[in-house]
Amino acid sequence: MxxxxxxxxxxxxxxxxxxxxxxxxxxxxxxxxxxxxxxxxxxxxxxxxxxxxKRKTSNTIVLTGLSGSGKTILFYQLRDGSSHLGTVTSMEPNEGTFVLHSETTKKGKIKPVHIVDVPGHSRLRAKLDEFLPQAAGVVFVVDAVEFLPNCRAASEYLYEVLTAASVVKRKIPLLILCNKVDKVTAHTKDFIRKQLEKEIDKLRTSRTAVSEADVTDEYTLGTPGEAFAFSQCHNKVVIGEASGLTGEISQLEDFIRNLVKP
Incomplete structure (x- = not known):
């Protein structure tokens, strides 16, 4: 305001x-x-x-996830339909307000979307806190090919996002986007979902014990006594697939437009 x-x-x-x-x-x-x-x-x-x-409806969508998951390529696909081959790991947020590239040929007035691609490097994630309070939605990008070696790290980062005060209080919807599914060696979204839920279940057990020791006041996830599932989150969490390289990002675009009406 x-x-x-x-x-x-x-x-x-x-x-x-x-x-x-x-x-x-x-x-x-x-x-x-x-x-x-x-x-x-x-x-x-x-x-x-x-x-x-009276609050102005937010048009901000935040892309986040581990470095190398393909967030920047997705940003460019949304902006101009190009994969911008040769991009390197971002050290600063990529940010822009634009009509989605797939909608540029549509007639009538279309609401622009403010897209923010937050760097995934652990030392740069603090920048995420600058954008979450104004976000209409969050897209957590996962590398579906290199998922298993990064499963623990991705789960820890996702846990931080899901327990962030802004996300919990405002119930910001979150899309877990499995990227690079065009590759033969890519894991399915169901496999990725199950593995993330298992890892987060382990994390919440250990971190709940820390919270009870009054070391932290972070929000806890899930239902006590039950195995963790994304359906138990304070906010809505959905799973989707995409290929930034080939431009197959329809599920990402649908998620955005469900939150930022044309």
Missing amino acids: DFEKIETEVKIHVQKWVGEAQLLIQRKPPAQLYVAVAVVVFTMLLLILIKLF
């Missing part, structure tokens, strides 16, 4: 109402004057409440 803008608008309205009140005092008898003042006060309070509680 832009409080400075709201404050300026309220001051303008107050000045206008003060002028009107002065005229009323000069012209109206006491009974009518009281009614008029009450109406003005009520209107002023109503406008202030509307300004404070």
